[in-house]
Each structure stands twice: as C-alpha cells, then as structure tokens.
Amino acid sequence: MRTSRLLPLMLLALSVSACAAKSVATVSSNDGVSTGVTPPRAEPVKPPSAPKQVAELPSLDFGPIYYELDSATLLPESRQMLDGVAEALRRRPEVQVTITGHTCELGTTEYNMALGQRRAAVARDYLKKLGVEASHIAVVSYGEERPAVAGSGERAWAKNRRSEFAVSVAQARVDGR
Numbered sequence: 778m779r780t781s782r783l784l785p786l787m788l789l790a791l792s793v794s795a796c797a798a799k800s801v802a803t804v805s806s807n808d809g810v811s812t813g814v815t816p817p818r819a820e821p822v823k824p825p826s827a828p829k830q831v832a833e834l835p836s837l838d839f840g841p842i843y844y845e846l847d848s849a850t851l852l853p854e855s856r857q858m859l860d861g862v863a864e865a866l867r868r869r870p871e872v873q874v875t876i877t878g879h880t881c882e883l884g885t886t887e888y889n890m891a892l893g894q895r896r897a898a899v900a901r902d903y904l905k906k907l908g909v910e911a912s913h914i915a916v917v918s919y920g921e922e923r924p925a926v927a928g929s930g931e932r933a934w935a936k937n938r939r940s941e942f943a944v945s946v947a948q949a950r951v952d953g954r
Contacts, residue, residue: 837865837872839942841925842900846883846938849895851903859900862942863907870910875943876900878918879925881934886920893918900940 839862842855851859866872878893878900897916905911926936 837869837944839865839874839944841939841941843935844896844938844940846881846934847892849892849899851899855900856903859903860907863904863909866904866909866913867907870913871946873913873915873945874904875915875917875945877923877941877943878916878920879923879937879939879941880921881937882921882924882929883934884921889920890918893920896938896940 840858842858843852844850844855845852862874866874876897878895878897880889880892880896882889884892894916897918901911901914901916904914921937924933924937925939926933
C-alpha cells in the first residue's frame with residue numbers, strides 16, 4: 778500500500794478506536810467503599826478533534842502525471858493535478874514529497890535516467906512556482922527501471938512515461954531543535 782494512502786487510513790483507524798473505547802470508572806463513596814458504578818456525566822463528551830482537522834485538510838493521495846514520448850513538458854491535465862498538489866502541500870508544512878521521474882523502455886539507460894530526472898524536475902519547478910517550499914521537495918529518477926506496466930507496446934509505454942509522488946510527514950525532533 779502506498780505511504781500516501783497509509784497515513785489517512787492510520788488516522789482513521791486511530792479515531793475510530795478512540796471513539797469506540799469506553800471505560801467504566803469505579804466510584805468511591807465518602808467512606809472509601811468502591812461501588813463499581815459508572816458515574817453520571819455532567820455534559821456529553823465531545824469526540825476527539827483530530828479527525829475533524831484531518832478531514833478539513835486536502836487529500837494527500839496524488840496520482841501520477843504523464844508525459845508524451847521523449848518529453849518533459851507538462852500536459853494541461855498534469856498542471857491541473859499539480860495545482861491541487863501544491864494547495865495540499867502549502868497547507869501541510871510538515872509534509873515532504875519526493876517526485877520520481879520514470880520513462881518507458883525506449884532509449885538508452887543513460888538517456889532515460891536523464892529524461893526521468895528532467896520530468897521530476899519540471900514537476901518540482903511547477904510546484905515551487907505555486908508556492909511550495911523547495912526544501913519540502915526532492916526529485917529522483919528511475920528512468921525505465923520501475924515500470925508501472927510490464928510489457929511492450931504503446932499502451933504500456935504511455936503508462937510508464939510518468940512522475941509519481943511519495944509523501945512523508947516530517948518527524949519533530951525530541952530535543953526541540
């Protein structure tokens with residue numbers, strides 16, 4: 778399962794388990810005798826606010842963007858998707874994204890590695906223009922080494938000419954730095 782899909786699922790599971798957990802308190806009378814009775818509540822307990830905050834934030838499940846053969850030019854639909862990526866990343870400063878560039882099997886290994894790098898860099902540069910901090914974006918090229926679809930032919934090659942997004946959440950340092 779992708780990391781980008783795992784984080785929302787984990788948050789959902791935590792919120793469900795937090796809401797489902799109920800405890801019975803033991804009430805002691807003034808004489809110190811435990812009654813084992815659940816005390817009445819003065820007001821209803823509100824559900825944890827974390828799930829609401831998560832629901833209000835934009836989705837961090839970003840699909841791949843695709844390129845034409847031998848090109849690192851962003852297609853209009855790719856720009857539209859990247860607009861949504863940028864909005865989500867601007868609102869989540871703790872998030873880091875790694876953009877991976879991929880190619881089909883056509884061309885030499887060296888050429889495909891360079892083309893994959895250009896594809897990832899074009900996506901990164903577009904996100905930077907939209908206000909995403911450069912320090913929150915990394916780029917990696919895999920060239921033809923990690924195909925999305927196995928096989929030969931235009932249908933498979935078209936699916937392999939892509940950039941993908943791997944999202945991670947930065948961990949706060951324990952020492953406060």
